[in-house]
Amino acid sequence: MQDLLAKNILRAIGHTLTDEEFALFCRHSFVKSFDRKTLLSQEGEHCKYVYFLVKGSAYSYIVNDHGDKHAIQFALEGYWITDQYSFFSNRPGMYSIETLEPTEALVVNKENFEKICQSSHMFEHFFRILIQNAFVALQYRLARTNSTDAEHRYLEFSQLHPEFVQRIPQYLIATYLGIKPQSLSRIRKELAERK
Template sequence: MATGILLFQSITVILYYNNMYEVLFENVSKKIGLTKEEEQLLQTFFIPKKLRKKQYLLQEGDVSKYLAFVEKGMLRSYTVDEKGIEHIAEFAFEGWWMGDQFSFLTGEPSKYNIDALEDSELLLLTKQAEDQMLEKIPKMERFFRLLLQNHLIAIQGRLASSLSNTAEEKYNQLVQACPTIPQRVPQHMLASYLGITPETLSRLRKNISLRK
């Protein structure tokens, strides 16, 4: 009996912590195939880190040491202008990556802040660990190349959108990319991301729902 309970406990522990990499493995397997051994090895390059709501991963002026993969929760990156107003650059949900690539690659201090909008479980990758990982698991080169391509496409899209789209078009694009975003992100943050006032966003949402 006692052995049974012990066995059960140790299985629970294993399952509990294997979940730490669940979304990452799922994402990786969509782009490349890894063997079980390679998955085991992949784990050893990521720092598992819990971040609570409102805690920082990065503060302006620090060097961005990590690329963060979101296993659970939500992060945002933002800048603060000279008037103290926050401008949200990106959100990252489960399965997304977050980090200041410029600071990460150049070692220059970051102009961004990154914090958690919900209690979050992250997997952090340092530059050193990334280099070692790519050397040990060359297949991951392809994964990161595809990831960077997608990121580039997203950034170009956001740039084009911010230059020429109306607020409503921008909002619709965002909701299309992430349907749960209006429920998970406070209205004023969505407005900040879209570059409009909360009042404009509120009006815009009312118009959209009236048309439905």
């Protein structure tokens, strides 16, 4: 189970955990299971935890003034997810997080997260790299959103994340791409006809 975590760390920083580091993480986290459609975090409330998914899937979303949900991030096994805004600032969250399938996660609360980072330069480094990579991916996504039409964004998304296309409902992918589910349906139809 913590195998996934070890791999995650290895991939990010190129080396694996010592036994002490591993113990440090275990002491400050716990495992928890969630049903499908469980809210892990809710808009307006403080998001106290960061989740590392071991099994299942979840997504975060924002609700706009018209009440529409817009997906922000998807997470499958091996992904971290939280409301970064709320978690890091200790303010009420702007996003909600919901499981899509029955899900199992390693859970770390804010206090323990800070402790882990303080007592281990390695973990501080790891989490810097982790958020750095997330930043780079997000920046690219925004750049494409601002400079490319929906059809190309969808094509790029489905090539980059075929596993999301498989497991995430299409109407959520649409909002993730910044369009309506009907529009994505139309785009997919055109792509299929042209092919």
